[in-house]
Amino acid sequence: MLQQGTFDGRVAVVTGGGSGIGEAIGRELARLGANIAVLGRTRDKLDAVCSDINAAGGTAKGYQVDIRDRSGVEAVIDSVMTDFGRIDHLVNNAAGNFRVAPERMSPNAWNAVVDIVLDGTWHCTQTVGRHMIEGGGGGSILNIGSTMSKQGGPDTVHSASAKAGVRAMTKSLGAAWGPYGIRVNVLIPGMTEGTAGVEVLHRTQEDFDEAVGTVPLGRLATREEIAHVASFLLSDYAGYMTGAELVLDGGRSLGRL
Numbered sequence: 001m002l003q004q005g006t007f008d009g010r011v012a013v014v015t016g017g018g019s020g021i022g023e024a025i026g027r028e029l030a031r032l033g034a035n036i037a038v039l040g041r042t043r044d045k046l047d048a049v050c051s052d053i054n055a056a057g058g059t060a061k062g063y064q065v066d067i068r069d070r071s072g073v074e075a076v077i078d079s080v081m082t083d084f085g086r087i088d089h090l091v092n093n094a095a096g097n098f099r100v101a102p103e104r105m106s107p108n109a110w111n112a113v114v115d116i117v118l119d120g121t122w123h124c125t126q127t128v129g130r131h132m133i134e135g136g137g138g139g140s141i142l143n144i145g146s147t148m149s150k151q152g153g154p155d156t157v158h159s160a161s162a163k164a165g166v167r168a169m170t171k172s173l174g175a176a177w178g179p180y181g182i183r184v185n186v187l188i189p190g191m192t193e194g195t196a197g198v199e200v201l202h203r204t205q206e207d208f209d210e211a212v213g214t215v216p217l218g219r220l221a222t223r224e225e226i227a228h229v230a231s232f233l234l235s236d237y238a239g240y241m242t243g244a245e246l247v248l249d250g251g252r253s254l255g256r257l
Contacts, residue, residue, distance in 0.1 A: 001228055006235050007034035011084040013077070014038055015067055015124055016094030018045030020195040021144060024223035025091050025230045030058035032231060034089070037080045038062045039124075067094050067120030077127045089234050090128045090141045092121045092166070097159040110158045117162035122169065125184075129177060138181025140234045143170050145188035145245065147253050167245060174243020183242040185233050190249025193220040216251035 012029045016022040017038035026036045030053045038060055040046050046062030053060035061083060065076040080087060096116040100109055125141060132139040146153075146163040153160035170186040177184060191211060212220065229248055232238055247253055 002032055002231055002235060002237070004032065006032045006231070006237075007089075010034045010088040011080070011086050012036055012089035012091065012234070013080060013087055013124070013128060014091040014093060015120070016040055017091075018042055018049055018062070020093075021189065021192060021223055021226050021230075022091065022093035023049050024227040025093065026060065027053060028224070028227035028231050029089070029234070030056070030060055035084055036060040037084065037087075039065055039067070039076060039094070041066050067124055068115045070123045073120075073123040074127050077124075077131065081131060086135060086137070087128055087131055088137070088139050090124060090139070091144070091230065091234070092124055092142070093144045094120055095144070095146075095159070097156055099155045100158075101155060102157045105158065113158040114162045117159060118165045118169075121166050125169070125173065129173070129182060132182050133177070133180050136180075138183075140183040140238075141173070141185075142230055142234050143167075143184070143186040144230075145170075145186045147188055147190055147247065147249055150188070150247075151253060170245065171243045178242055183239070185238070185241055185243070186245045187226070187230055187233060188245055188247045188249070189221055189226045190215065190247075190252050191220045192223055192226055194223050214252055214255075215249070216254065219250065221248065221250060 012034045014026040017026045018040035050060040148160040149163035173184040
């Protein structure tokens with residue numbers, strides 16, 4: 001855990017911040033002093049998270065938006081700038097995924113996931129990045145990746161492909177925006193408890209038990225563990241890290257004997 005006050009005076013935008021990993025990251029950044037703009041599609045979730053953060057002494061405001069909508073993203077980011085005056089950090093966490101055999105995947109199924117994961121990440125990143133460049137103060141952007149983008153996803157080809165694109169985007173922007181003082185990194189978590197991904201991709205207890213059995217540490221990550229590492233990558237403590245990817249999967253991608 002970072003020191004209290006690490007993000008004092010900073011403003012962080014978190015997409016998909018109404019639940020799961022995004023919620024945990026927003027809560028942790030708020031605990032460390034950041035003002036949080038929580039982006040998501042469901043108003044009730046946004047209101048609940050922001051209410052909790054504000055009740056705990058932090059500052060958070062929810063913004064309802066579908067990140068697939070470029071004009072909607074631009075309007076919301078303009079609102080964040082009006083409300084907070086600046087943006088120092090962006091967490092691209094919003095995602096979508098479901099299992100389907102690739103030969104049976106419809107064009108709509110492909111587009112539904114790629115539009116959120118790849119296009120939505122780009123809409124948010126470019127829009128926020130332009131404000132960071134114009135402001136001249138730099139910033140840090142963290143993309144939330146997926147191990148399937150490194151290993152392949154036989155029944156999640158759409159998501160694996162989109163997340164691979166996010167990894168390439170991360171490296172490309174790390175080089176392009178470094179001169180502006182903007183760092184761009186990607187955190188690749190493994191199976192994490194309390195997330196929709198675990199529920200969607202492991203629909204039976206047998207599936208779940210089999211998956212956990214492939215993790216050398218023998219358990220799922222907690223959302224708080226992911227949030228702690230995310231806050232480090234966003235912070236000045238990681239000030240010389242950009243275009244990098246960090247895998248946090250309990251060793252699952254290493255394999256087991």
